[in-house]
Amino acid sequence: MSNSTPNGSAIITKALLLLQKIKQRILQIDDTQFPTEFSSTVKNILVNVLDNLSEAPKKWDPSPTAFHRQVLQIQELVNHLERSSNDYVLWPVVNYFNSIWLELFEGGRVHVFFSQSTQHNYSIYNFSDKLFRKLNPIIPEAEIQKIIDSEIYCLQLASLEEDNIPLYANVAHEFGHVVYNRYQSDIADIWSGLNKKILEDIKNEIENEKNLQPQIKARRNKKILAILTGFIKEITSDIVGALLLGPNFFLSLYEMSWGFNNSNWYAILTPALQLIKSYPSFNFRLEGLRKIAHLDEFCSELNAYIVKHDLSTICKVPDKNFLSLALSKKDEIIVSPESDSDSVPIKKILDNKMEDIKVSIKNFQSSVSDFLIKKLSKSISNIDPSDISELILRLHQRIPPNIIPNGSVFGKPAEFPSILLAASIYRLSLLSNNNLTQQMDTINELDRIERLTGKAFEVSYIQKEFKEWKKVERNFNGNTS
Amino acid sequence: MIMNNLINSTAYGDWWSHLESINHTIIKVLNEERATALNDLDRERLHALIEFLTESYSSKYSDDATTSEFLSKLNETRLSFVPDINLLHCLREAESFKKWQSRSKLGFEKKIQKLIENIQKYMSSSKGMLFLKDAPNDEFKILKELIEKLLAKSQSFLY
Numbered sequence: 025m026s027n028s029t030p031n032g033s034a035i036i037t038k039a040l041l042l043l044q045k046i047k048q049r050i051l052q053i054d055d056t057q058f059p060t061e062f063s064s065t066v067k068n069i070l071v072n073v074l075d076n077l078s079e080a081p082k083k084w085d086p087s088p089t090a091f092h093r094q095v096l097q098i099q100e101l102v103n104h105l106e107r108s109s110n111d112y113v114l115w116p117v118v119n120y121f122n123s124i125w126l127e128l129f130e131g132g133r134v135h136v137f138f139s140q141s142t143q144h145n146y147s148i149y150n151f152s153d154k155l156f157r158k159l160n161p162i163i164p165e166a167e168i169q170k171i172i173d174s175e176i177y178c179l180q181l182a183s184l185e186e187d188n189i190p191l192y193a194n195v196a197h198e199f200g201h202v203v204y205n206r207y208q209s210d211i212a213d214i215w216s217g218l219n220k221k222i223l224e225d226i227k228n229e230i231e232n233e234k235n236l237q238p239q240i241k242a243r244r245n246k247k248i249l250a251i252l253t254g255f256i257k258e259i260t261s262d263i264v265g266a267l268l269l270g271p272n273f274f275l276s277l278y279e280m281s282w283g284f285n286n287s288n289w290y291a292i293l294t295p296a297l298q299l300i301k302s303y304p305s306f307n308f309r310l311e312g313l314r315k316i317a318h319l320d321e322f323c324s325e326l327n328a329y330i331v332k333h334d335l336s337t338i339c340k341v342p343d344k345n346f347l348s349l350a351l352s353k354k355d356e357i358i359v360s361p362e363s364d365s366d367s368v369p370i371k372k373i374l375d376n377k378m379e380d381i382k383v384s385i386k387n388f389q390s391s392v393s394d395f396l397i398k399k400l401s402k403s404i405s406n407i408d409p410s411d412i413s414e415l416i417l418r419l420h421q422r423i424p425p426n427i428i429p430n431g432s433v434f435g436k437p438a439e440f441p442s443i444l445l446a447a448s449i450y451r452l453s454l455l456s457n458n459n460l461t462q463q464m465d466t467i468n469e470l471d472r473i474e475r476l477t478g479k480a481f482e483v484s485y486i487q488k489e490f491k492e493w494k495k496v497e498r499n500f501n502g503n504t505s
Numbered sequence: 506m507i508m509n510n511l512i513n514s515t516a517y518g519d520w521w522s523h524l525e526s527i528n529h530t531i532i533k534v535l536n537e538e539r540a541t542a543l544n545d546l547d548r549e550r551l552h553a554l555i556e557f558l559t560e561s562y563s564s565k566y567s568d569d570a571t572t573s574e575f576l577s578k579l580n581e582t583r584l585s586f587v588p589d590i591n592l593l594h595c596l597r598e599a600e601s602f603k604k605w606q607s608r609s610k611l612g613f614e615k616k617i618q619k620l621i622e623n624i625q626k627y628m629s630s631s632k633g634m635l636f637l638k639d640a641p642n643d644e645f646k647i648l649k650e651l652i653e654k655l656l657a658k659s660q661s662f663l664y
Contacts (some may be wrong), residue, residue: 084546087529090522093511100514113593151581157519164545205580212576239561243587249575294516295662296584364589404572 035088039095039420046095046102047074053106059118062137062176063108068135068450070102072171073155081141086162097158101151104139104178107158112140113181113260116477116485120440121179121195124268128199134175134200134206141180146191148198150205151178177202189447189474196268200261207399212392215256218271219384221248222377229373244366247300248373251291251359252381254302256388262309263393266317269441270407274313275342275448289357291374305355308382312389322409326449330414338420339453355382406442415446419473426480426487437487438480447477517662520586524659527554528652534640535649542634554648555625561592562617590658599650605643620644643648 050071055064077095080086107113118138125136141147152172159168181196196468203500204211227247230241265273268493288312294300314320327341357374397404415425415438425433425446438446451473458466510521530543530550545549578585596602596617606616623644630639 084544085533086546087526089511090525090529093518093522093525097514097518156582157584161522161550162546164549165583166545208576208580211574212573215576216573237591237593239592242560242563243648246575246587250579253576253579293589294657295520295586295588296516298521298579298581298584299516366589455529500547 032088035092039088040078040091042092042095043074043078046099047071050074050102050105054109056112057109057137059108059110059113059115060122060136062135063105063139065135065174066108066137066176066178069155069172069174069176070098070105073098073159076171077159080163080348084163090161094158098155101155101158103182104151105137105322107141108137108178113138114481116373116482117192118181119485120481121199124403125199127401128203128268129206134177134202136177136202138179138180138181140183142183143180144191146182146184146194146198147180148177148201149180151176181424189444189451189477190276192274192444193265193269194280196273197261197265197277199268200264201257203264203396203400204257204260207395210395211256211260211392214395215253215388216298218387218391219252222252222380222384225380226373226377226463229376233369240366244370244373246297247293247366248370250297250300251302251370251374254291255289255304255381255385256392258303259309259312259385259389260392260396263316263396264400265387266313267404269394270405270445271317271319271322272441272445272448273442274310274317274423275445275452276320277306277313278310279452281310287309287355289355289374289378291357291359291370293359293361293367293370304385307370308385310357312386312489316389316393322407326412327408329410330416333413334419335413335417335420339416339450340457341449342456343453405439407442407445411436411438411442412446412449415442416450419446419450419476422472422476424476424480424483426484437491438483440481440484443477443480443484447473510660513663516584519584520588521659521663523553523584523586523655524652524656526550528649528656530653531645531649535642542636548628549633551624551628554652555621555628557586559620559641562596562614562621568648588655589631590655594650595654596647599647599654600646601643601650605647608654620647624648627637 050067053067055067058064058067081088081091100403102343121138122136136148137151152175153171156168159171169361171370179195181195182188195302228246230236230248233241262273262277265277284306289303289305289308291302292300325345327343330336330339330341355378357378359371359374361367411428414428418425426438428438428442430436450468451470454466454469454473510518513521526546527550530547533543533547533587593613597613602616602620611619623641627639627641627644628635
């Protein structure tokens, strides 16, 4: 072992002790509480990683301080595994999302495990990539690839599951990031075809900067490309969200935009290109989604049913006025952190090109939407406005919205997107008609809606499982008789 | 609160680990109590350094890669670093670099190219073991000074 670092041997010993404790933590996690099988896969991968890491100082002589840091960082992943438990995540909802995933990524080469975040938001990350990056400074790549032999994502569910109905639709957006990765080269071709002029203009603007070293010009150009790529990733994910869950995703994003400056675009710079994040403005995203989700037509049809069933006094369907966006402010981009010397110049360039960027992304939106409709045709939801009006009626009557009357004795079981949409529209209606004197009544009613909706998810999930079990049983009996 | 640099989980921490692991290899090369040869991890660290230097000190401001190629790079698992540091200034100020090849009267950019070439030559000199006795000492001393400057700057971002 190298003596190049002062106290190197002591640091390695500390790190190995920490490894031992982390392994004990992992082994104590109860597999029977995992919501799906892939949490077990992650557990096995992490145990394997720790076993390899305990040999790493002898085999590879990594930097002791880097080794210690990377072992500490792995704890983040262990935390996520610990929170992948039925104690933290609601199984009916997780299983719905899991079934959407299996349909989107059939073939089984890409997997997901579910964990609860400490934040009140949904997010997804590539667990395999993250683990690779934690190991990269301390173990050779060929060894890492032997340990991490499958592609697994982690979908983090928002904290306070009971208060999540507005956010559920965001899971479809998160899956959109994985769809983007899957079809990245086709999407890149669509984007490349549309953005040649903008990139040329940006390159020239950087080139014309006097007294700037070529290396800094190259760095800024790369960062801008990464920012633009981030925009199209978010837009692609939005489209997937709209295709999978219809108007649900629009309404969820709309609610998330409340209280913020919705004309701002964001770019967050980091020293690693792949970790630069960027987001188009809420206004831009919602404007595009409105068309893709056919929101206005849907709301208009739904309103006709609401009126027909005499529900206008209890539920106001979001119309154009309610969902109108504050478009008066000029879009600008906020580039952070300010301490990064590239942030101000990049902001200047992108603000100058903002209108061209918006046109280019709108064209991209249209092209990539056509592409995704073909690729995801099996998973696209087709929500019937008449079903939604029936479910809203049930909610108003304090009945779980899991059945749609269809003239038969038992009615038709409602699907997850329809249950979610009915709850979302009814909620928004209550919130929009809310005033201070009725606030407590509104709060109680909202609470009731969320509990009824949660119950509907459970029941409809059980109905779905029963139906599939019946099918298998019939086939089995048919084969054996 | 007492700052613990090791717990920083941002990209700045990743950049620091990346540099620290490279520095460890360079010190190994220059260490008097030498190991005989570099292992696979050391080779990867040096390759990563060469790649970083080549990209950072390229005389062209933009590579000719198409947008599609750049997008593929963004999808790579291994991180590509673009730190907010004036790398030319770091090298210009390095004493060991100033003294190196001082008689040859090479221009600054030519010197950088030669430095990178000499390291690359060493890396490709053997398909098997990379023996430390064959390493170009002066060039590695320059790299050590450069990496130490970068480490010092990167550490400030960990707070």
